[in-house]
Amino acid sequence: MKAFLILEDGTVFEGTSIGSTREVVSEIVFNTSMTGYLEVLTDPSYAGQAVCMTYPLIGNYGITDDMESGRPWPDGFIVRELSRIPSNFRCKGTIQDFLVKHDIPGIAGIDTRALTKILRDRGTMNGMITTNENFNFEEIKPKLQAYVTGDVVSKVTCSEKTVLKGAGKKVALLDFGAKKNIAKSLNDRGCEVTIYPAHTKAEEILKTNPDGIMLSNGPGDPKDCGPIIDEIRKLYESDTPIFAICLGHQLMALATGADTHKLKYGHRGGNHPVKDLQTGRVYISSQNHGYVVDTDKLDPKVATPAFVNVNDGTNEGLKYTGKNIFTVQFHPEACPGPQDSGYLFDRFIEMMGGAK
Numbered sequence: 001m002k003a004f005l006i007l008e009d010g011t012v013f014e015g016t017s018i019g020s021t022r023e024v025v026s027e028i029v030f031n032t033s034m035t036g037y038l039e040v041l042t043d044p045s046y047a048g049q050a051v052c053m054t055y056p057l058i059g060n061y062g063i064t065d066d067m068e069s070g071r072p073w074p075d076g077f078i079v080r081e082l083s084r085i086p087s088n089f090r091c092k093g094t095i096q097d098f099l100v101k102h103d104i105p106g107i108a109g110i111d112t113r114a115l116t117k118i119l120r121d122r123g124t125m126n127g128m129i130t131t132n133e134n135f136n137f138e139e140i141k142p143k144l145q146a147y148v149t150g151d152v153v154s155k156v157t158c159s160e161k162t163v164l165k166g167a168g169k170k171v172a173l174l175d176f177g178a179k180k181n182i183a184k185s186l187n188d189r190g191c192e193v194t195i196y197p198a199h200t201k202a203e204e205i206l207k208t209n210p211d212g213i214m215l216s217n218g219p220g221d222p223k224d225c226g227p228i229i230d231e232i233r234k235l236y237e238s239d240t241p242i243f244a245i246c247l248g249h250q251l252m253a254l255a256t257g258a259d260t261h262k263l264k265y266g267h268r269g270g271n272h273p274v275k276d277l278q279t280g281r282v283y284i285s286s287q288n289h290g291y292v293v294d295t296d297k298l299d300p301k302v303a304t305p306a307f308v309n310v311n312d313g314t315n316e317g318l319k320y321t322g323k324n325i326f327t328v329q330f331h332p333e334a335c336p337g338p339q340d341s342g343y344l345f346d347r348f349i350e351m352m353g354g355a356k
Contacts, residue, residue: 003107005078007127008144010137011118015109018082019099021131025147026050026075028127029290030116032269036336037095038063041072044156044177045246045288047219048149050076050129051268054116059095062086068179068335072098073156073219076129077106078115105129123264124290152219153177153228153247157198166192169211169352174198176218176228176247181333185345186214199227202234211352212241215248217331222250222260222291229255241324243348246289249327253318256302259294263314266290267329270337273310274317274330282310285330286337292329293318324351 003017007028030052031040037058040051051074060083077099086094099106107129119125126144128135156177164183168190173183176198183193196205198218205213213235222229225247232255235242244252250260267287274285293315295305300321307317307328317328326348332341 001131002133003129003131004133004135005107005110005115005127005129006135006137006140006144007118008125008141009122012137013107013110013115015107017131018079018096018106018108019077020103020105022103022105023128023130023132024050024075024105025126025128025143027124027147027149028052028078028115028119029124029266029268030054030112030119031288032271033336034270036066036270038066039068039179039336041074041077041098042067042069043179043288044069044073045217045219046074047152047156047177049074049219050078050127052078052112052115054112056080056112057083059083060086061088062091063093063095063098064088064090065092066335068181072102072104074104077104078110078112078129079106079108080110080112082108119265124266149220151224153198153225156219158195159197161197161200162195164193164195166190168192169349170194170208171212171214172196172205172208172210173214174200174205174216174248176216176225176251178216178218179331179333179335181335182214182216182245185333185342189345189349191349200231202231202238205235206238206240210240212243212348214348215242215244215252215327217246217248217288219247221262222247222254225251236323236325239323241348241351243344243351244327245331245333246329249318249329250291250293252325252327253293253303256320257299258303259297260291261294262291267309270334272330274307274341275310277306277308283340284338285316285341286334287330289329
């Protein structure tokens, strides 16, 4: 069946329908990871977006247990070629069946390189995936222009508190759309991890006297999280050690008076170089974000830059002055991507008074 990807600037790509055949409007973004498409599909940070994979062949090892949440989150999936005959000893099914099962529409057979160049040149934009061959762009255009991701954190967060038992430090993890490997990375280091829904009050967390607090990744514009930002400010003032990733990094910045802005096309992939400003060492990192902290409006009495993106000079992390708090824009838990920066979890445990 034919399918069409229609961008809000009027560009149209014709391909083949994959997954669900329902029509969807979403924000179109691209990911440059060469492997890990299942982790990308199940990363809650993609809620409200349709993902274009730049690597040309997707699905060659099928569906395995490498899932970062219990279900896929993107509104749509865009690929050059979808492998319909996967080969892997861990394979439990095909991407096609997975997308159908979860009612996610997609399109294959388009020039994903051309789409990526458009998004890089003109910036991230909204688009529609449809199987309707008789579409009228002038009728569709208002829908495309009106689409916003909205409050997607409330959509992806857990519904109740859960605990991963451990004999070490007790960590409270605020779930704004947390990937499983964040909790696992802490749990594997002996931590007992209590996962809280995103809108949990600071008082509820602090009354349990955690050794440390983890603020997770998540989707959407951080400025749409007003009530959460208010609670993070209380956590900041508590003097409890805090480590934050991605959206959590942005929310802590907003809670302490800094600002954020949207990038032209974001950073999404497993090959982004970041420089540690303290040591000068460069790490290759996994990233998935469309917003960034504005260091021009950063008060050095509150926080100072700790990491910078080598490609475009944007902020990739902050060290908070006089506080046991550090935050990073990238993903030290990887999945997918390199684990170069996994040592940051060890640094967090040291902050909590754990063994080096």
